């Protein structure tokens with residue numbers, strides 16, 4: 001798909017940002033969110049020349065912000081020679097059309113902008129397919145609603161049917177056909193990945209996934225830990241496609257470590273849906289490393305946004321190491337000024353967090369030791385003794401554990417099994433004794 005923001009040779013596209021302050025939202029939130037929208041716009045190649053905000057009780061059906069306010073902003077945009085106006089919230093197709101008339105230039109919303117950046121970044125076939133699918137799905141309802149709008153108009157002037165109608169029907173059908181084709185292609189790619197994953201699981205190496213807000217330093221950390229050369233850059237969404245590398249811990253244990261797409265607040269739901277396959281690395285992981293840019297003024301909000309997405313993909317309850325990154329950028333201001341106050345507060349909330357700098361290597365050894373500690377139980381297998389009548393326990397054991405050997409003779413069934421550490425508690429009453437498995 002064509003980039004929504006074009007980088008012309010003559011000058012970067014001039015962009016104006018619009019945010020709404022709803023009663024339910026703090027003014028500061030709107031401000032932060034708008035600042036981030038500016039970063040997204042810059043990432044997409046635009047030059048932000050100004051922004052405007054309005055306090056609203058509810059979005060205006062026709063223009064999202066008030067009509068008068070829109071006209072006032074439009075005036076400014078005209079004087080500033082603005083090419084594109086970007087709204088921080090999702091707009092309906094009808095709102096976009098009305099706003100285009102008022103501003104007389106291109107109107108985008110946050111969702112389209114994020115999709116646009118993703119489209120520019122996708123490298124692998126799966127990544128490209130996922131993005132195109134999300135873009136088309138974003139487009140289809142627009143065509144539908146657009147079509148509804150048109151047919152009412154056509155009815156008004158007594159011109160039912162005709163070119164416009166069949167053209168739109170044809171466009172909708174084309175989009176739907178493309179969606180179906182991509183879905184089929186994606187299914188094939190996903191099956192291939194599932195096979196790869198199954199192969200990996202046979203290796204019995206635990207899986208750890210690096211997650212976190214975009215630009216937190218996830219790729220820098222993967223590179224620092226494994227000597228990988230994933231692109232790490234001071235832009236949003238530098239990484240789209242997952243990269244997995246083997247990490248050998250100082251204890252000689254092997255871990256498969258995956259770096260994946262970053263999260264952001266107001267991440268379009270369709271995109272989360274589209275990225276479910278990529279994010280499956282996260283869902284399958286035995287351990288998450290949640291990387292936080294501790295030098296960022298909104299570090300706390302970013303943690304919450306990441307946790308929200310993790311919950312949405314069903315990975316909210318995973319064992320997680322909080323990794324406070326970019327310690328080198330705090331300038332030792334731990335006295336409550338600067339971001340030191342945030343650090344203190346976050347350390348209170350996450351006493352187990354490991355503070356590091358992926359850039360300088362500070363704290364990396366501690367992090368490696370912590371990963372080892374968290375995964376060590378994975379190497380242990382358990383010997384269990386379960387009375388025969390406890391059929392549910394035996395079934396559960398087969399569902400979550402890997403049975404090494406079993407014997408049903410005698411008064412109780414006996415098992416040797418590998419069980420993920422977070423399930424140990426439920427089998428505690430039946431454990432005969434812990435044994436160390438041979439290391440890999």
Ligand SMILES: Nc1nc2c(ncn2[C@@H]2O[C@H](COP(=O)(O)OP(=O)(O)OP(=O)(O)O)[C@@H](O)[C@H]2O)c(=O)[nH]1
Nearest residue numbers: 215216217218219220232233237238239262358359
């Ligand atoms: N000062 C400092 N900068 C860091 C550190 N870690 C990462 N960075 C910088 O932060 C920026 C983002 O790093 P990435 O590793 O690309 O971040 P990411 O989380 O992979 O970001 P996306 O893939 O875009 O979601 C880069 O410019 C890095 O050089 C650190 O510990 N200290």
Ligand SMILES: [Mg+2]
Nearest residue numbers: 218219238239
């Ligand atoms: Mg990255």
